[in-house]
Amino acid sequence: MPDTTAPIPARFITFEGGEGVGKSTQVKRLLNNLERHNVRAVRTREPGGTPKAEAVRSFILQGRSESWGAGGEAVLFAAARLDHVNQLIAPNLRKGNWVLSDRFHDSTRAYQGLTGGVDEKLIGALETLALNGHNPDLTIILDMDPEAAFKRVAAREVEEGLAETGDRFEKEELDWHKRLRGGFLAIAEANPDRCVVISADQGEDELEAAIWAIVSARFPELGGRTA
Structure with a gap:
């Protein structure tokens, strides 16, 4: 019988997509699934994940970096990411833990690059x-029509008492979000070996199952481990 407690190679998985597609929820669910299969994993987010990177996150999402332009923000995100990676x-x-990140470098490419016009x-x-x-x-990459995603965001903010305080990226116009969606799809098309696009326009349980099917197929070493 396979040893379901033996360590397996550490993997780094990132979740990307526009606003309101359910990335944070699905990162948590994948973490739980991995732990049920005796895989050590940690979850994190971008910008953020470390004290210095969280400070950059607060600065940007409060809109304090808007006057710097998309290029300046790209530099800020990179500085936060460097600390996040190193720390x-x-x-x-290196310890053998899997890492799951809610956003990573593709978000900079989509937001500041393909949508914001920063030079490649x-x-x-x-x-x-x-x-x-x-x-x-x-x-x-969790993909969803921005109009449907907006309804999710609005419902979430009302539930959390944040209806008037959405961050600056959530406040962008619908056309901007459509271009952002196109940016993520372009990234997926350019990186087929790494990126998988999944429709986020389904229930949380169904989406969780679809993600687990992809992860377990991509990393077959998970197959012999007992839930």
């Missing part, structure tokens, strides 16, 4: 610096 992602992977050369240089070779093993 959290790389150390956990700058995006690429910042990416090389910040990642330092730590590319995701799998990127799950």
Whole structure:
């Protein structure tokens, strides 16, 4: 019988997509699924994940960096990502822990690059610096029509008492969000070996099952482990 307690190679999985598609929920659900299969895993987010990166997150999402322009924000995101990789992602992977991140470098490409107009050369240089070779093993892009996603965001903010306080990216116009969606789909098309697009326009349980099917197929070493 297979040893279901033996360590398996550490993997780095990122979740991407527009606003309101359910990334945070599905990161938590995948973490729980991995732990039920005796896989050590940690979850994190971008921007954020470390004290310094969380400070950058607060600065940007409060709108305090808008006057810097998309290029300045790309640099800020890269600085936060560099600390995130060095202080959290790389150390956990070295320990054999899987890392699940709610957003990573593809968000900079989609938001500041493909949607914000920042030059590809700058995006690429910042990416090389910040990642330092730590590319995701799998990127799950949750795709949904922005109008439907807006309804989710509005319902969530009302439930949480945040109806008037959405962050600056959620407040962008619908056309901007449609272009953002196109940006993520373009990234997936350009990176078919790493990226998988899943429709987020389904129930949370169904989406969780679809994600688990993809993860377990991509990493067959999970197959012999008991839930």
